[in-house]
Amino acid sequence: MDLQLTGKTAVITGGSRGIGRSIAEAFAAEGAKVAICARDGAQVEAVVQALKASGAEAWGAAADIADGPALKAFITQAGETLGGIDVLVSNASALVQGVRDEDWQAMFDIDMLGAVRSFEAAKPFLEKAAAANGDAAFIITSSVSAAEATGASAYGAMKAALIHYAKGLARENAAKPIRCNVVSPGTVLFDGGVWGDVRDNHPGFFAQMIKRNPTGRMATPEEIASATVFLASPRSGFTTGINLLVDGAISTRVNY
Template sequence: MDLGLAGARVVVTGASRGIGRAIAEAFAAEGADLAVCARSPEPLREAADALRSAGAAVVEQALDVADARSLRAFVDRAAAELGGVDVLVSNVSGGSAATPDQWERGFGTDVMPFVRLAEYAEPHLAASARGGSIVLISSTSALHAAAPPSGPKAYGAVKAALNHHAAALGRTLPAKGIRVNTVSPGPIEFEGGGWARRRENDPGFYEDVRARIPYGRLGRPEEVARAVVFLASPAAAYVTGANLVVDGGFVDRV
């Protein structure tokens, strides 16, 4: 199926590795152009060069999404250099570590960046001739509250707050021609990622989680990326306010 994304202008945060990088690569494979960011310049440059090799025009910017001014400048630069913005993918998370500052960190690196990104991108997305689209990367951690091994963490609650805001935007922004959807991955494994580390350092926990996934294995970044690209595309033109779970059956909610 032609997803109709050739020439689309796509902003992806946290695109130097893992799920965000796979999302950027999947859009590039559809013929889209990209603006990508992450904190560390070197891995970002490597990821951006790979996208260029795939034929995409690429704007890259090293920044911390918690810095509101840098984030706005990135969105505006993306719109100026790509000629507009059709798709925004908010992918960065502060992570799930049970550190003392985890609640504030979740607010600073997850909640406010998504709130701000949607606000900063809105005029550009509303001007999109294709119709604008926002996709939030959330997590199945927002959808269940099984006792975590090291006690309650902010991660799931922060993601649940994000889900709520995305659902509200998904019902507000269609009036401006913008759809807003969420993709909720279950455990996703890739080299250098959290689950690859857990497989090495805590094999008992890894195996316990793997055994709870009906599909029999953890997911792959490109499996999440394909769901994101579909939701962002004209093929999903009537879909807004949805939460697409990509988890191999991990979460047994109805």
């Protein structure tokens, strides 16, 4: 299936590793131009060079998502450098599970405000793309933890807030048309990631988590990326305001 992304531009925050890098690679494989950011400039440059080596047009820069002006500057420069923004993916996360003041602040600054500030900076580009092509998209990476709670957690609460925010944006911008959707992964395994560290350092707990999932495994970053890119593509042109769970049925709730 042609996802109709050839020549379009996708901007991904937190795009240097794991799910974010896989999303960037998936957009590039569909013929899109790609811009990424992350805090580690060397990692960003390595991904950009890999994308270029695959034949994609790519650009990236180091940016601290918690720094509002720096994030806005990255989004603006990405749009100007690559000639617009058709798709924005807010993927960066503080990945903090605690309930200390600093845990809440980190999740708010990076996950929540990172999404809000990214969208506001990209909005003029998205509006222009939507007016010209009939479609633009904003995708937020949330988590199955938004609806699965075993205890108090800044992570789950802020991920839930992102879903609420996305629904409001979807309704506000539907007529433009700028679509806004959420992808909520379950457990995702890759080297250097949260579950990769658990596998390497806490094998007993890792085995328990594998047994919890009816599929008997965890997702790959590529599987999350595939869902993200399809949802962002014009092929999903009438899909907006949804929260797409990609969790292998580990969650028990029913989505209505």
